[in-house]
Amino acid sequence: MSTRVPLGVSPSPSLMTRRDVLRAFGAIGGSSLMMGAMSACGLMGTSTPRPALQGQGRPPDTRVIVLGAGISGLATGYELGKLGYDYQVLEAREWVGGLCWTVRRGAEHTEVGGERQVCDFDEGQYLNAGAWRIPNDDEGVLGYCRELDVPLELFVNWSDANYMWEENPERGPLAGRRVRLREVKADLWGSTTELLAKAMEQGQIDAPLTEEDQELLVRFLVRAGYLDSDDLVYRPPRLRGSGNQDPYDLSALLNSGFATQVRSLNAGTGGPHPVFQPIGGMQQIPLAFQRAMGDKITLQAEVQSIHQTEDAVRVVYRDTRTGREHEEIGDYCVCCLPMSILQGIDVDLSPAMANAVNESGHSNSAKMGLQMKRRFWEEDDGIFGGHLFARSLQLGEFSYPSNDYFTEKGVLLGYYGGGQTAGLGDMPVQGRIEHVLTQASKVHPQMREEFETGYCVWWDKVPYSLGAYGRTPPPERLQQLSQADGRIYLGSAGASSQPAWIEGGIQSAWRSVETLHERVMQG
Template sequence: MLKPAPAHAFNLEGDGKGKHIIILGAGLAGMTCAYELNKLGYQCTILEARHRTGGRCWSIRNGATNQEIDKPAVIAKFDDGLYFNAGPSRIPHHHELTLHYCKELGVPIQVYNNVNEGAYYFAEGKGPLSNKKIRVREIHNDIRGYMTEMLAKSIDHGGLDSAMTKEDGEKIIAYLQAEGGLDIDKLYKASARRGYTESPGAGDRPGKIAEPHKLADILHSGLMDPDFYNVAEYTYELQMTMFQAVGGMDQIARALEKKVAPSVKMGAEVTSINNLAEGVKITYKDATGVHELSGDMCICTLPLPVLSNVNNNFSGDVSRAIDYISYIQTGKIGLQFKRRFWEEDEHIYGGITHTNNDLTQIFYPSYDYLGKKGILIGYYNFNEKAQKIGALGYADREKFALEKGRLIHPQYDKEFEGSFSVSWHKTKYNLGGWAVYSTETRKTQYPVLLKPDKHVYFAGEHLTYLNAWMAGAFESARSTVAALHARVTEGRASYPAVK
């Protein structure tokens, strides 16, 4: 007889009618705050410096524009219907709140193929396997085989310190034989697990399996380095099944924007945030000049590198936390090709090729399989590599992506049509990819921003343990709305907006 509650329903009690909340930033966190506050009867105003919503939740398609701090504005020129996600591109299956909002907002999702054994490892260097593209499945199965062979031999010869019965040892060896594909003599030999050099087929076509790569060759070529092996299948957030929004991740932002559109002021760059004795005063500038806006409270979702350049009267502890918390340097480039050669020629459908050079990763699209054209993410890099490539001009970034990419896919030269690159640490109104905490800043600075500074609350992925994920924005927004609403329902006075 009980009414079933949807997963992650946000049923707060009380009414916020008459309260004016100013929200800084129309990314996922800011719009989610407004969406939930509107349900409770609050008046919300969202100030967004850009002329689009979504913040880092941004899909690049034809006509998209970007402004980096040391470069002219650039416009994407892709075919209609093609896109790549410059920001988040994946939704883990255990990010329940993100999936909840997709469902509540009517955003359809589809499987995102994050782990693909048919993609490549490519190591530049001087090893026997260097400068060759090698299928992920070959390296995975060869390393797994050699490691289990060594462990099985060790158990056979009593080489493990842990006491175990003969029966226990036999069970473990049986497991290792199955896990590593060992033969009856507990030796690793190549099997169909690592793929075929000639595929099996009809008639007299049993298929041909190549010999495994030698362990020494794998080691000396760097293919057991963290660049390759410590990747998706071991990272909790990247384990399958993963999802994506049909038509681009910006569909999530667009669905939120429809819910809060009357509250959003575009092209409104915040220049100062001031706590008053009663309420807050925000100063912003737009195409018509400088304006002041007063409200009862403020929720600030601006990325901290941006917020650090906004005038304010925050406490010393809050100002220190804003300055001390770092953001990652990261960048992506989308490359449009006239033919989906990775599918047609190499049977790669989604997934990631990993390299040890400055490309770091090549992402293959997990949508529109067998279509005519497509966009690869030609590099997705971080830290020093992203800083190095981000310092290049747009044309030189494209040149770099093609130069290194053709070492893996020689089809680049014939099939390439155009590109668009984004360096998040250079992008105006972002100045970084996502928050990165050290043990010290997580302990000392993070807790400071979890609490309001008088009438100003802070929200965003940077105020969660889900940094870099859309779930961080959603979780933080809900936490902030709950805290603000609890404060309001204790009986605080209301202060009307002044424009």
């Protein structure tokens, strides 16, 4: 049934659910109208509103130069275009997306320090080298996915089939054994609910509960912990897997360190389930912007300097194909370059803003993708997405792909963590891969046999990034970064309260566009 509602006709609330109303708004005005409606219904947080909703009138002939075609520069240009501005985005690389880089066959980069890699994954295989998961409350990102037709799929951020592993023998009898997350959870719940239920039965719990409450609580404990209702003893359910194996001893579980990694609700990065990812890789989002913006993006334009007068901004860039310098003149500039890059550029900023930029830090995160001949984690271990919980192996986050299940090959995220963990950043690429194969083989002995090829992205060695996501600025610095500095606005994720998220880049873009537009319209 169509949910389209003619404009100007208000549907009878008694005939439509709130969901119907939202769908109808979406059908008429696209996701921006839907977002507005969601706000009105109290379904959205209080983040910066989308500038398209604020657009009062058309701007006079105003040109804006946007620097960087990462997510923030793309969102800035796209929204300026919708408001009727004359704009141009300058991007140093041959491709758009910045930290939303999906590495596929043919992708390449040369690390600062000299080592060059060319990706030779099979066609169709990929690694999200930067951003990889979208929390379900990142309204800006999800709104653009709807608006620009970027299909999404679920990202499995936590699976009960995943393994936990502890290396250190001093951690007790579970050290050096693969233990499933579901075993740890079931046995921890089982043992603790058994203890509590028995203590309740014996009147050892001093709690303000009526007799009826106590009975209900015991019933809850029996059900939640898989206790036998007769003797209140934990009997591992079949769901725990591992056949008739006895449960792990509570003391062993506590000593292993596994207990501190599980909670009633998953507290993993990415927020509460569900978490999403674009089908075909995170770069699908910037590519969709690029399709919508056409020739408004100049690639291979490496910004050299940004100068401003009272009336204009002049940006000089180098065409990386010819080596020649060109200039762009605009009324305003929105700079969406990473802070690490801006710190090295010749730019007219006030002392206060220059300080704020120079004090902005970034993480040195790194990722490694390993293409495997066979999805052995699925075929042999029944693992479909999620992570390996093995802090002691120095692999950072080791993860299984949430895409293309049951196909032949796959790319494991062999490493996601600090670039200098275990001295990896000082090793050649092959040495880093060797570290991961050695360590991960302790849990997955198939690793070496199935390994085909790898690709490493150590972000602080990647030209035009020189670092991974930014560090969250303290409030005073954020306030400084959020202001216009003459005719220059800073619009990157690093100038937001969420620099480690795509949503931060979008919020920063929206803030720049909104404040710039207000200024232009006030004349």
